[in-house]
Amino acid sequence: MxxxxxxxxxxxxxxxxxxxxxxxxxxxxxxxxxxxxxxxxxxxxxxxxxxxxxxxxxxxxxxxxxxxxxxxxxxxxxxxxxxxxxxxxxxxxxxxxxxxxxxxxxxxxxxxxxxxxxxxxxxxxxxxxxxxxxxxxxxxxxxxxxxxxxxxxxxxxxxxxxxxxxxxxxxxxxxxxxxxxxxxxxxxxxxxxxxxxxxxxxxxxxxxxxxxxxxxxxxxxxxxxxxxxxxxxxxxxxxxxxxxxxxxxxxxxxxxxxxRLLDLISFFTVGKDEVRAWTIRLDTRAQQAAGAVHSDMERGFIRAEVVSYKDLMACGNYSAAQRAGKVRLEGREYLVMDGDIINFRFNV
Ligand SMILES: Nc1nc2c(ncn2[C@@H]2O[C@H](COP(=O)(O)OP(=O)(O)O)[C@@H](O)[C@H]2O)c(=O)[nH]1
Ligand SMILES: [Mg+2]
CATH class of the missing domain: 3.40.50.300 (P-loop containing nucleotide triphosphate hydrolases)
Incomplete structure (x- = not known):
């Protein structure tokens, strides 16, 4: 951009x-x-x-x-x-x-x-x-x-x-x-x-x-x-x-x-190696968003494990968010929201 x-x-x-x-x-x-x-x-x-x-x-x-x-x-x-x-x-x-x-x-x-x-x-x-x-x-x-x-x-x-x-x-x-x-x-x-x-x-x-x-x-x-x-x-x-x-x-x-002018939002991937913000257009579906990270993830997309930034911060950490039921499994059609933290499950 x-x-x-x-x-x-x-x-x-x-x-x-x-x-x-x-x-x-x-x-x-x-x-x-x-x-x-x-x-x-x-x-x-x-x-x-x-x-x-x-x-x-x-x-x-x-x-x-x-x-x-x-x-x-x-x-x-x-x-x-x-x-x-x-x-x-x-x-x-x-x-x-x-x-x-x-x-x-x-x-x-x-x-x-x-x-x-x-x-x-x-x-x-x-x-x-x-x-x-x-x-x-x-x-x-x-x-x-x-x-x-x-x-x-x-x-x-x-x-x-x-x-x-x-x-x-x-x-x-x-x-x-x-x-x-x-x-x-x-x-x-x-x-x-x-x-x-x-x-x-x-x-x-x-x-x-x-x-x-x-x-x-x-x-x-x-x-x-x-x-x-x-x-x-x-x-x-x-x-x-x-x-x-x-x-x-x-x-x-x-x-x-x-x-904002360009209708862009960010989602995040997190882990011990890298925490990273990814840029996508507003109204991008989960499978396509996976493609921003890697084309294999888009091709072999299975599910997206998603927690919102707000929920993650409110719970304090990822496992607490899981216990609180805030981590959702979403399908390919899910519209990614600004601030989503996503773990893509894929298979190639
Ligand atoms: N006083 C003042 N001078 C400025 C400001 N911004 C730029 N200038 C001056 O205006 C001149 C032209 O600035 P420049 O950024 O090269 O303009 P450009 O031709 O549009 O790229 C330079 O001498 C700058 O120092 C400002 O906010 N205040
Ligand atoms: Mg100039």
Whole structure:
């Protein structure tokens, strides 16, 4: 699962990327726009995994992971095709967007989060409009030449066209945005999106009112501050956070929201060797979930031995949970729930 960090040049994309990933990628100078994309795999913070790890003291604890890419530059339908192609090469495969908006003064320019948000959002919508129009033209040409095309595709594209022409993002219409017909187009405004208000150190959190477009989750992060905190030693960082009255890193929330945005949940496997979080989509059945761990487990699936995280913690340990009747045997059709601890029984 991969999220792309987008935003106007100088909005703090690389800063947020560094805060998220603990990396030290180079920041752009004023008006810069580093061309190379930064890519990092991030551990999904999960207190449940930490507590399971204390319970089992395994040799290895493996968190769920999620990828972020800091694209650099920004899309503009007005730009040359080459820079557009480059942007699209990075952004097309991402599952969702993190849209960073500047909320700090830079080189004497006061923050204008609402305008900035709208400016880039409009570019995405325009880029999609062009894609959809090109495709529609082509379909119409082919139809005129007597080639048969899927009427459903035409219908979905016409519908997209109407939305985009009104200047609205496709994600505001979730059924349309998720249409299988659109899968190949990687339309930007159809991708799920988290809005990050990147506030300066001096900004009072919560004081800036910025209304997110329909279907967009928003959160506020002091990007530079969070980035600087990730660059301290863990001991120093804890002291600093206490001083500033900060709880966990703000980026943890962003990572968790990314997970939720993509309709992802975690289940756990536990044991002396490894305690591990596995990522699956919401509404995954037990047999398919077994496949996340190993294809043999999916193929030879017999039953899933399941206990919820809450029940396990309430009982204190696995055998107590068994005695209390909290460990269930579930079949292949069982819909795995977030926080399930699963032991797959299989036979190959
Ligand atoms: N004051 C302040 N400056 C920031 C913040 N985030 C980024 N900057 C500065 O804005 C400039 C551009 O940041 P960068 O992350 O490179 O932006 P990008 O072009 O979107 O990747 C750099 O000089 C950063 O130090 C912030 O939260 N507060
Ligand atoms: Mg950058």
């Amino acid at each position: 991969k999220l792309g960090i987008v935003g106007l040049p100088g909005s703090g994309k690389t800063t947020i990327f560094n805060a998220l990933t603990g990396s030290t990628a180079e920041l752009s100078a004023y008006q810069g726009g580093k061309r190379d994309a930064n890519l990092a795999v991030v551990r999904v913070p999960d207190r449940r995994l930490d507590r399971l790890s204390s319970m089992y003291s395994p040799k290895k604890t493996t968190p769920a992971q999620i990828q972020y890419v800091d694209v650099g530059g920004s899309v503009s339908a007005k730009k040359t095709d080459a820079s557009m192609d480059e942007f699209m090469r990075f952004i097309r495969p991402v599952d969702a967007l993190v849209h960073v908006v500047r909320n700090f003064e830079r080189a004497g320019e006061p923050p204008r989060p609402a305008e900035d948000l709208d400016a880039l959002e409009s570019e995405f919508i325009l880029a999609d409009l062009i894609t959809v129009e090109n495709r529609l033209e082509r379909l119409n040409r082919e139809t005129a030449r007597g080639k048969r095309c899927d009427p459903k595709e035409l219908e979905v594209l016409e519908e997209c066209h109407k939305v985009l022409e009104k200047g609205e993002a496709l994600r505001a219409y979730p059924d349309l945005a998720r249409s299988p017909m659109l899968r190949g187009y990687a339309l930007l405004s159809a991708k799920p999106c988290i809005l990050v208000l990147n506030s300066g150190d001096e900004v009072e959190l919560g004081a800036t009112k910025l209304s997110a477009p329909r279907g967009v989750i928003s959160l506020e992060i002091k990007g530079r501050l969070e980035m600087e905190l990730t660059q301290l030693s863990p001991e120093e960082a804890v002291l600093f956070r206490e001083d500033l009255g900060l709880d966990e890193p703000a980026t943890f929330r962003l990572i968790r929201e990314s997970y």
